[in-house]
Amino acid sequence: MATLRPTLRALPTSRPLLLRQQKQYQRAHSTVSANELSHFSALASSWWDPQGPSRVLHLMNPLRHDFIASCLAQGTPPVTSTENNTGKEVGNANTLKYLDIGCGGGIFAESLARTINPASKSTTHTRAASITALDPSSTLVQIARDHARTDPIVAEHLRNGTFTYKNCTLEDHVSSSSSSSPSPSPSSPSQSPSPTPTQSPSIPPTNQYDVVTLFEVIEHIDNTSPTSNPTTFLTDCLRLVRPGGWLIGSTISRTLTSYLINQVIAEAPWPVGVVPRGTHDWAKFVNPEELEAWVQEALMRGADRGVTVRGGGGALGEGMRCIVEQNNSIH
Amino acid sequence: MRPLARSLIRPYVCPSCRSGRLPARRQFASDAQVTPEIYDVVCVGGGPAGLGLLAALRASPATSKLKVALIETQDLQKARAWNLDSQHFSNRVSSLTPSSVSFLQKIGAWDHLDQDRAQQYQEMQVWDGETGSRISFDWSMETSPFEDLRTVATMTENSNLVRALLSRISASGDENVSIFSNTTVSSIDNGTDLPDGPDLSAWPILSLSPTGAAPSQAPSRIAARLLVGADGINSPVRRFADISTDGWDYNRNGVVATLSLAEQDPVPFPLGTKTAYQRFLPSLGGPVALLPLPNNHATLVWSTTAENAAYLKSLAPKSFIAMVNAAFRLGMPDLKYMMGMEKPTSSDVDDQHESELSWRLQHTPQSGPQPPLVTGVQEGSVAAFPLRFRHASTYVSPRVALVGDAAHVIHPLAGQGLNLGMGDVASLARTLDYAATHGMDVGDILTLERYAAERYTTNAKIGGACDMLHKLYNVPGQGPIAWGRSLGLEVIERLPFVKGLLMRQAEG
16 A cells, blocks of 8 residues: 555654543543553554555455444334434435444445445445544544545545544543534433433434444453443443444454464464554453443443433344454454 | 466565555656546456456446446447348357356346357367377266257357447446547556545556547546456556566467358257367367357367468468368378468369368278368458467456456467456456445455455466467377377266366366
């Protein structure tokens, strides 16, 4: 990828900025780990190299689309009148709002943005109308934006706002979504204020998403402190999902196979290894039972704040197992 | 053997180094900050491969949404209007394997083909002119006596196929598809990073110009998300992508002609069964093949040395017919003698080749089924083309894919050239369909590498097998190699399952 080369130069200057942000995140009890953030920012230049360390992610990406399509086949949230406020036509087959958490260099977000086709009268396989992608690393978001410019279709979506990259943490996004609503919907006054002052207010439906995606993210979440752990992270994710919507993700499970493949082989010194040391921390890998427990916990916490507990949970656990298998076969 | 080995075992360059080497090839176009017209797939070359790809992309719901363009130097209007009466056939004929036919059926192009001009054959007779050992291919061991014999292949004029593909493309409507005929690609450069628009610096930009004074409505500059080279052996697209190609010339020519035949004697059973004949002539440099066409016509493909080809081309029709009949019947020394005969100065004298043949035939014992006698040659249909072997080092590069002859050229002795091209097109269309339904960029190397992985070894295998056969059947005399190849042929003839395996391989 010749087009990536110039972005290398931006790397040293962005580093102080990065550290400042890390401090800020830690103050705000972000689930973003400082080590993970700096590690992946350093990987930035090779993010879109088809033969680079992210090759496996690139190869996996079409499977994510298959997975999403199989989830959507089971049901999608009903199209509500609020859709009209966001400029979408009633009767358009593709109305789903996507949020990609931890988009990194944009491998998945960009491929999803490519499926947005406002002119299409038939349903596309993702039924996407818009996508917002978040990542805490400013370097990676810059990489993602630069790469999106190399595809005129994606660049156009980026320009007209159907595709947005946001350089912020999930927690920041949740707080900005709950405090400000870009287009106040008529149902807003009827929204009850948050039950307790310590909890953040609930998110208006216009700021929620039909599909929230979480690809290869959960295994990089800090699990050390009681205020920032996978459960709080998943709770925030679920708060952004519209009733009847989907939280779709994938991760690597903590098995002997994944230890051998991801730690021993993939991170071995050159020429055996394909990813730099420290990309994965096997201890942070998640097994399906654990994930299911976290999601249950998150759903219960979310229920306190008005998250509809229906669907999602079971399918999510199921999906995890499905992706884990495919993940191993790719290696 | 050396050049084959060299093409199979190339110096290994690891994929990451290969991609690292790529940016160097691409120069920056200094001019034109204007946004060129952007297409998803631009196919250079309007032959069977290029048009096949376009028709396949139009046939699938996902890829029919892609904005596609095809650029062809020739006037495709002439190809659309091509028409010949039922007693005349073009000399450019290909044998389509059942898998190529099923691909054409799948994309809906088969229905547009003039079926009266296509000829299926159910049997193939192959024998060695030096030793007489013989093998016959048909599906009789795999079909029950109660059903029709399966087709080995279908003979189709390339013009008929091209016309069918063009009409299939027209039938798909003109939304998202542009065919620029009478148009030449004058240059291919890399785009620029447009300050207010997309960054096209890794996109191929084609500069187009009309061919001669002929009308052309093509825009002058178009950008390609994916540039497909279906532009033949000297592919300009391949040159732009800086993909090297390896190969050699066989120093042989393929002599083609459209022939008319005498009635088959005895009458074939069941009625209408057609047979293709191929006889290897080691002393004359290659095989001679007679492939059936409708209405008792046939097409000739005679692979021979350049001198022999020039000699055959210079013969009067009567002498040419005598030579073809001799090639399927006489022994090697007789043929070699006749190939060197003095050409008659004027055409009104009794044809010497003809009388020579009838005299020599009386003294040559005939064994096994013989092809029907050739009785006529269509005027102006005798032509010769050089036989070559080429194989590109890779079929893909970022935003570039090669199909058909641009990727590989092989010896025609198994009639596989066009079929390999159809296989490429089917595979590339499938790859692009997957990409289009999975949010992938159709020009991305990650998309294209699936296509290359699917086709490269298959094509190398078939091209290599044809090359091997060519070399094996160019050893004259009765030495150990001739003995060995005859033994091999006899063994295969007697082992139905090995034969079945080979036929399935050839079927594709």
